[in-house]
Amino acid sequence: MTNYKPVTEEVLEELRKAVGAEHVKNDAETLERYKTDEEPDAHYHHLPEVVVAPGSTEEVAAVMKIANKYLVPVTPRSAGTSVSCGAIPVFGGIVLLMERMNKIIKLDTDAMYMEVEAGALTSDIQAKANEAGLLYAGDPCSADSCMIGGNIATNAGGNKAVRYGTTRHQVYSIEVVTPTGEIAELGNRLKKCSTGYCLDQLVMGSEGTLGIITKATLKLLPLAPYRLDILAVFTEVQKAVDLVPALVKAGLNPTSVEFMDNGFVRAASDYAEQRLPHYEDGSYVIVTVETFNEDELDMKMEQLDEICTACGATDVVEADERVWKVRRSCLEGSKALSKVSTSDDLVVPIDKIAVCLNHLMEVSKQFDFECMCLAHAGDGNLHFNCLKMDMTDEEWEKQLAEFHKICYAYVYSLGGRLSGEHGIGAKKIDALAAYCDPVEMSIMKTIKRAMDPNNILNPGKLIRA
Template structure:
């Protein structure tokens, strides 16, 4: 177990000399703002000893060197949208904000790429790309508030992953500060490369444990000029889930296939005050997006998709307008209407196992006395399902007991299907014990060896992913 030192006046003075006193926060009221991310269970909150706000990679490098010298752990925080306690300073020390690294450095239309700093909002990258006639395909549901550095650190997924892949598929190269305070660039703006280890791919998804990402070169694609969004409404979840296989075998190549059970249909409609949401009382929603470069292809796929929805048993096939997408994007936030404390899971399984996995999980959930039934929304086109448990008025002891027992069953089933603990939210501190329980020993040992080699003092984001 690594032993850290408390943040000292000497350490803070050294940090102030690097970034200026205005960017070092020690006031108790301000520190309290950073005790959590998207975690709502107060027992998991941790107030950092200080918050620092550097403005460049060079300043971050100097801070990391000081953290090594004084044995102070550092937790990196982007937009604070982690659902896995990824931005909570669970081992104390400092929180390092990337919000000042907020420049879009280059928009290159000839080479079809963007160079951005880690503190740029994802939605601003999307908008700038769209205005130039391009697509940045990374699209997490929190795009309006999350920062690109956090997307990279967690290998965020989102709504477009079915067609375009996740964040790691949108990146050419990274600039990062290593755990010992060096600034390095990994990756290159190449279509293919077979030159040594693929370091940028290792850093992405490492959740801030192997380096602090400061800059990225992102891939752009031509923006498809034609698009349609279909809402297929079902009354039976098994019929709804059967649509995925039909679409995939038909070669439609959708951008997204999203699923919302009826509890989410009602909850999100209430949350955004969408009166008259289709089939509010009993509907299960599957939202399908298709993008094309040809209007003729669009028309053909629209007709084909409508037929597939009807064959699968849809009771209604409608256009999914902005209100439907607003419902989907507000799934997480809508839970606050029924419970102040909730837990969102992020299991991922092979796409052809998604229907049987949801069915099994719902059967497992009936064994446990949760105050409301388990809620399910999912990126069913890529096998990633989100389960939400609501604490409501359940006692702390019962909550801990039943959540743990439920997870033991669900994760065991997911791994038996070839799945994993997290598809896009990451492990953070919340799933650390399960990561160590369910990850094959050889694979986990390799991760530990890499972490120890790169971060000998265990300075970067300790207490996350696994015990180093």
């Protein structure tokens, strides 16, 4: 492990010269603000020693060179919406904010691409594309507050991933500052490329451990003019999750298939102050289809109704904004029940989602915490939210560790993995080491050491180099 050095006055002075004194802050209030991201459990919190906000790629590179010179760790931070402790400064040092680099540089409607800085809000990118009659298909659930650089660094998923893929599928190329402070352009605006290693895909999803993304060229798609949202209500969880393979086999190609168990239905409905059908006993599946033809939309509407009914839906209704308001309120709804909770982000093959959900919810009954399940069901991504409730800190940590030991082993036995979209961060770093193939882990460590010889960039995340 690197023997990191403290941020001295000498380091501060060099940082001030690099980015401007007004963008280097080490007052107590600022440091306190950046000790965590979305993680509420103080057990994971760490204070940085200084917070730096560069305004250009060159300034980011300068900060990284200073960090290497003085052996000071750097934690890059976008909007801080990580739920895996991805933006927490585990070893103190520098928190590097990307919020000043927030421009949408170029929108080309003919070639259908957009050039953006890493600090641009995902919601602004979506809106800008929509205004031009185009679609940026990346759509993480935190889209209203997250930044595109963080989305790319974590390969964020979201509601539309079942049809369009995750964030890495929406990106042509990225500008990156390496851990040693060099600037590189990775990827190209090409349909295909077999020229050398695919380094852009390596950095995307590396959670800020292999480079700091400063700019990106994003793919845009034609915006479908017709859309239908269906809410299928089930009083039996098994029937709800059985709907997913039925939709896939029918060839409907849905944009999203979202599942909420009754725990989430009630918590999110209460938070959103909405009461929808079967609040007391229903699990929800929200299905979205988009088409370029009105007749095709009508046909798919009929198919959806028939398939949902055949799978045992109690009600099948057109979903309006109230339904999506409830869906968007899931995280805040669970926080209202317990300030301390954990959201697992497990992913399994689509055909295993029903057996995985049922088994792990049954296992959760052995423990004192409350467990609720939310899923991007169309791509096999399960979120198990465990709520601390009336437990001591010691008992909570003990029982959660026991539950995770069972969960992770079971998920891997199904051919699944620890994360579908949230990333490993600091929260699952030991779990990944335990369950990852040893050769795969060795390769990742070799890459990290080669690119970041001083282990300066986002240490304590993803792997222990």
